Amino acid sequence: MTDYREIIRLHSLKFSNVSIANSLCCSRNTVSEVLKLAETHSLEWPIPETLSNKDIEYLFYPNRGNNEGRRLPDYEYVYNELAKPGVTLSLLWAEYCAKCEAEHTIPYQHSQFNDKYHAYAALKKATLRIKRKPGETMEVDWVGDTLKVYDAASCCDIPAYIFVAVLPCSLYGYAEAFPDMKSNHWIEAHIHAYSFFGGVTRILIPDNLKTGVIKNTRAELVLNRSYHEMAEHYGTAIIPARPVKPKDKPNAEGTVKVLETWILAALRNRKFFTFEELNKAIHEKLEEFNAKPFQKKKGSRLSAFLEEEKDFLMPLPASPYETAVWSTATIQPDYLIKIGDCKYSVPYEFIGKKVDIRATENSIEVFYHSNRIASHMRRSYSPEPIYVPEHMPENHRKFLEYNTDSFLDWGKSVGHSTLIVVKHFLYMHKVEQQGYKSCASLMKLADRYGTQRIVVQLSRQKSKLFIMN
Secondary structure, eight states, rough: OHHHHHHHHHHHHOOOHHHHHHHTOOHHHHHHHHHHHHHHHOOOOOOOOTOOHHHHHHOOOOOTTTTTTTTOHHHHHHHTTTTTOOOHHHHHHHHHHHHHHTOOOOOHHHHHHHHHHHHHHHHHHSSSOOOOTTSSSSEEEEEEEEEEETTTTTTTEOOOOEEEEEEEETEEEEEESSSSOOOHHHHHHHHHHHHHHSSSSSSOOOOOOTEEEEEOSSSSSSEEEHHHHHHHHTTTEEEEHHHHHTTGHHHHHHHHHHIIIIIIIIIITTTSSSSHHHHHEEEHHHHHHHHSBOOSSBBBBHHHIIIGGGSSSSOSSSSSSOOEEEEEEEEEETOEEETEEEEEEOOOGGTOOEEEEEESEEEEEEEEEEEEEEEOOOSOOOSOOBBBBSSOOOHHHGGOOOOOOHHHHHHHHHHHHHHHHHHHHHSSSGGGGHHHHHHHHHHHHHHOHHHHHHHHHHHHGGGGGGOOO
């Protein structure tokens, strides 16, 4: 039998086809054919020891030895059926024989059926090397071990968690330290990684951390809301690795192991007092890591990225994604929501409704059934609620037109007594705006009963007021 394993091994060591043929006493055509079939089936060295030459022959030539008109079993069907409770190879062989009899074909004997299935199963379990497309995927993960940052205020060490992102085609990597693995830092790490790479991949492959993936089963995939938003902003698709399937993202897993030695081990005895200081050291080590020559091929991660992958990345959006915090609230009768130290208006029609609130560093957005109903520029502090006229009922909108000067001018136009009362309403509070409601009520009374009647009543009451000049 042809020694398929040895042909592929010698080829991986850069031996020529002629040298391989001479070494194994076979023809050059045989060597060329085997290597071509190996490339077609993505079979590279090292090959799992459980995969024998007989198994490889069956992979390359599935119909060889089937010259007697025997029906080749559907081993993909057999493989899947065996996963079901109570199903055995003997049962499936019996069903296979019955089908052959019905179609007037010759079945394999039980021993041959089993041998061929075991060869197929060995191939099914083998890990084949897949050539990655440039700019196609970015694999991300947290490193298992941590570094430390000394906090002078508490006189204790703070753990530093290391985020890693890898581009599988070039193996170009990115790393950064954070004080925790919470959602905001998880997303911030992605934003920084995309900025570092200067572009975006079409697919993002994370692990199944709750910061990114809430649920991942065969039937359902539920992503963290902010994480999904971030992916939409960058135009990438999130395809999480299957639970407990590290082979779904082998490059991140492998790079994590290398980085543990190259970065973590190298920095283990250094003392850092800020995360900025630590990340500067990590960046220096990262540059060395990416520029380090490959052991088994020419170039480095950096050269492979620049030559093979960078131009295939999608462009970055015009502005980075803003990390958002989501919350819910029920709209109160004053049609206001409170975020931090500020209150913001929403359309009064939504009083009593439960809404979703998206807060970023610069903006506040309110959603009802996924439709945006209000948006505001975020403020750090405002003594008065922030209203949008369109959010208010018609009879409330005129209050927005009021200011101190307009109230004083109105009071002066009505009479001295009215002006004194208006000043009292405005200046009795720490903030003049707190007196606007009283002044507006006075104007409303004047509209209803006439200014002369108001002047008479105020003249009687002004002596009781404490006037602030």
